[in-house]
Amino acid sequence: MTQHQPASEKLWSTVIWVLVIFFVINLFAMIASVVVSSFGTRWLGTWLPAGLTTRWYSSAWDEFQLGEVLIVTFQVVGAVVFFCGVLGVPAAYALARRDFPGKNIVMLLLLLPMMAPPITFGIPLATVLYQTGFGGTLSGVILANLVPTVPFVVLIMIPFIEQIDERVEAAARVFGAGTWSLFRYILLPMLAPGILAALLLVLVRTIAMFELTFFTAGPANQTLVVALYYAVNAAGVRAVQSIDAMAVVYMVTTLVWLLIALRFVNPTQIVARAKRSDAH
Amino acid sequence: MAIASREFNELRLDEVSRKFGNLNALNGVNLTIRRGEFIALLGPSGCGKSTALNCLAGLLQLTSGSIWLDDKRIDLLRPEERSFGMVFQNYALFPHMNVRKNIGFGLKMKGETKANTERKIDEALALVRLGAQGEKLPGQLSGGQQQRVAIARAIAIEPPLVLMDEPLSNLDAKLRLEMRAEIRRIHTMLGATTIYVTHDQDEALSLADRIVVMSDGQVRQVGTPEELYARPSRADVAEFMGYRNLIRATASARPDGQMAIMVGGTPVTGHAINVVAGAPAVAAIRPDDLSPHPEGAIIATVESAEYRGRDFYGIAKMESGQELYFRSEDKVSQGETLKLGADPRRVLIYAETAA
């Protein structure tokens, strides 16, 4: 496309780039203002704070009991990732390899919790969890977080499994592998990259999952994002910088895992995960 | 290495059928295979030969019928319970395992001891002449080497039966000839009963002890390569075995006991297979056996001809419009009218079937 472009097309593309750059600048400025604030001493009516300090981090750590919150967060995330793998991967295998009456209904059943916003099903779910005694407990938080993530793993794994040649599995069976050996020696190693990618995405989503955790967590088992919400909501009680310090801790926790995840997946996969799955 | 364990005397397919929806991929197949035989299942694509192989392996289940290894019924066993060796069309090597692990996989599944496994892997590697490649991954091997690994994997478990599904179809022509010889050599050394699926009649003729010709999900003829080459029992089998010229006309008896069909008023004499005088018949002639001859009965005009080394091969059109494939020692040119004839011993005459 090196040939002459009409002026109108050039203008059009300039406008588009200005929009994109404007968006990205604002996004980074927003993040930067949180980071700067968390390291600032006094920041009133100026471009930058009067001085730099790290004391907000130690105060945030104590005030918000960040140590405990982080432990809870990783307990929840770890359990969710584990059960997602255990429940999701075998289900994805079944759906990728077998055609059976009612398969469409099963696919729809899995698509719904992933597509429906957590608020919509979160309240009835929280109600049921409180009725059954899971509400406010760590298990309740884990169960609630599994609802959208198990289907997510299933739908992201199906194309991964479909691209494995079925004859490789047939070979394993002919050479004496039962279902368990097939999984252990053939499928698990071959699917490892896909499973890793799916579970990393689950991990990132679970750290950032606010609504379901918010509805089901008690005071003792808040995750980082819920603790952050309470802190921001009660602004005025604590110093703004302290809340910002906590926000930075949250950002770092999330973005580190995001960067790791992006080594294995394409960014568009994070939103366009079910792109082709509805066609099956 | 010998196939001492799990010997059997015969493998029997009893009225084996498999449907896919309304399609009869296998329709009442009966077949008995003796120990140590090399059997080729030959037929055009879609004839059911691969379905038959997959049913034997247990990868497909029968719709009806049964498969027996002596007096043990095996068609209800899962594939992993049958302990057959199989070579897949695209090899289906485990991409994440090196060559040794691939070959040892079946032994590991059988719970073979470590020392035994290693010894058998070494033997299998030596047999397929891949001794030095043991640590490589399948992706690092050439097509021919992958093929050897697939064969080694199939024989390492010392199976009573080795199944091969068009194993040479992914190789180029030169390698195919080479591997064909290898497969024959390994079979001779081990004596393992082998069932080999192919659509290539040359492969079947050169490898097999007996050939099973299939079409439309049914067994059409079982015989030695010589029998099938010289005396196909049906017109469609003949066509598949290289008798490309099928001329349809009414049969008439000849005084010398032979049969003839009338083409444009002149008789074409041949060897009667299953035809009675006065009935509609088909004469089958190989292109190699149909040549210009001063007393040739078939008048045809050359449509095209090409030089293939020693001889010319061409297509000529009869007055009826039918095209015939022929061979000529002398150059022929387009538009030329030829008298084509064949040695009566090389012409087979069949009864015209309804199909």
Place this chain on the structure above:
Amino acid sequence: MNALTDTFEDGRRAASTQKRPLRMRLAQRGFDGVTLLMLPAVLFVILLFVYPFMYGLFLSFEPKKMATEGIFANYITFFNDPFLFDTIWKTLRLAVPVSILNVALSIPIAMRVRLMRRQRLLTTILVIPITLGTVLIAEGLLNYLGPQGWLNRTLITFHLIDGPIRLVHNYAGVFLSLLISGFPFTFLLTLSYVTGIDPSLEQAASTLGANARARFRYVILPLLAQGLAIAFCLTFVQMFSVFPSAVLLGEPAGSTRVISIAAYVAAFEEYDYSMASAIAMIMGFVQLLIVVLILASRHIFYRGPAGGAKG
């Protein structure tokens, strides 16, 4: 070994009756051990998604005031109390414009970005706000958009405004936060649909004399319509369930009292789970209604593969 002898026994029986064992007959219809592997996940979804949803639905018909006002009391209250009923309009007033704006911005940008060779940097940057989530964005925007924030300072420095404009704790704050969190989502989804269109189709159109506008209008847009409809639906559904930013950045008691706030208050402040479920059901129903409307209108457009010969 047990399984093996079992099958063997089955085999004897089958051989005599000429009927395959149940295991095999089921397997031919696609049910075997492998199919069962999906059962745990399916049971899980039924137990923790379908059942709670049904439970919520029934609970919403068992209002606290059932004795006096009947089973529809919650719904009657919702639609008669402007404080509750207006939440629908307040939510739609946020969700619809933001969704339309997001899709409208995504199309030209995605069309442009797909020509880029190094899309990865931009897509990575845009994934960040999605990953951080709405709570963090709300917190960041409180700083950034506040009266002393960098945005107001910049605008004042360039004399675009005289005094700080109010962008937080009102409609504008929630709108902007939805834009920042929603646009990347819509854009990446749109991009994945746009890149799914075979570029040779556009090249073919250009050899037939179509200019950029005509190519977009007659080739790209019809192929994209289905994807855009889905992108709009998913964006809308997310925007409609706005919650943390409406509380943190908006006026949770006033102009941004969205429907999820009403549901939250009913459930966790008034402990009226029946009412909360009723509101959740209404929320789900409105979402479903809009999605069905959009997807129904999509039947007007071409539906099929966007990749030329290969699907």
